[in-house]
Amino acid sequence: MKIIDTHVHLGDIYGLFDNFDIFDQKFKHSDRPSPYERLKFRNIYGGKLNYLFKPLIASSARSMTRYANLPNLLQSMQKSGVSQSIVLALEPFVKSDVILNICQNNPSLIPFCSIHPLDRDKKEKIKRYVTAGAKGLKLHPVIQRILPDSLDTLELLEEVAPYNIPVLYHVGWGSIGRGSYGMIDNYRKILRSFPRMKFIFAHMGFYEPIPLLDMIENCPNVYCDTSWQPAGIIKKAIAKLGKDRIIFGSDWPYSLQQTSLNIILKLTEDKPQLREKILHKNIERIISAGI
Numbered sequence: 001m002k003i004i005d006t007h008v009h010l011g012d013i014y015g016l017f018d019n020f021d022i023f024d025q026k027f028k029h030s031d032r033p034s035p036y037e038r039l040k041f042r043n044i045y046g047g048k049l050n051y052l053f054k055p056l057i058a059s060s061a062r063s064m065t066r067y068a069n070l071p072n073l074l075q076s077m078q079k080s081g082v083s084q085s086i087v088l089a090l091e092p093f094v095k096s097d098v099i100l101n102i103c104q105n106n107p108s109l110i111p112f113c114s115i116h117p118l119d120r121d122k123k124e125k126i127k128r129y130v131t132a133g134a135k136g137l138k139l140h141p142v143i144q145r146i147l148p149d150s151l152d153t154l155e156l157l158e159e160v161a162p163y164n165i166p167v168l169y170h171v172g173w174g175s176i177g178r179g180s181y182g183m184i185d186n187y188r189k190i191l192r193s194f195p196r197m198k199f200i201f202a203h204m205g206f207y208e209p210i211p212l213l214d215m216i217e218n219c220p221n222v223y224c225d226t227s228w229q230p231a232g233i234i235k236k237a238i239a240k241l242g243k244d245r246i247i248f249g250s251d252w253p254y255s256l257q258q259t260s261l262n263i264i265l266k267l268t269e270d271k272p273q274l275r276e277k278i279l280h281k282n283i284e285r286i287i288s289a290g291i
């Protein structure tokens, strides 16, 4: 079956290293699951104890970034049976032009561009990136160090709206940068201001999945990816949001494509229609709508 991983990173998204080379397999991915991953992202005591993992996740994020090169990604896809990956630019550290160029030369990769909300050339850039093949926009308040309800972000979303592309937004605590900028309350304003914009809320709010699901339940324009969530939470998300709003994502290389995929495969064992929707149909519908 066709499998699309909607949340994949290439390059040094945190700006940690000098001269990071996306094409060079200098560091070969060990394919060993990270510490939190080994616990299958379990929400211990309803997520209340997960903050204990914060230092672990932060140090793992630093070391996993080194593996975010193209040869490692293509190997991971081949090994886990992922047919296509959506690769996310993340300005200012991973440039949209670089990701667009890589995806142009690799038919199994689909590009999402990124623009920093403080960028003065927003209008010109979004037009150029969509024309060059970007299928969505990636924003990350923690790494970009800017709140989702800031005026500059609202201005950027205004510019993006006419293109009718999805905005994949990091939602929830983040390990490196301004961690608290990702907390879910910061997103209420954009939900109110852009009721027709297609948002993909990544990680289901990370440590706050239950309040996040409550917050977006009545927002049919908001989708969730499954990265960093255990089977129990994904099940709740399907019950609350329906089958059409859940999308498979791994956040590779920060967690393995195989780990996240196994969770979905197990969850959809006797439900072929649900499996198809989560693994490819939902995201295909969202990115194909166009202008």
Ligand SMILES: [Zn+2]
Pocket (backbone or CB within 6 Å): 007, 009, 251
């Ligand atoms: Zn990510």
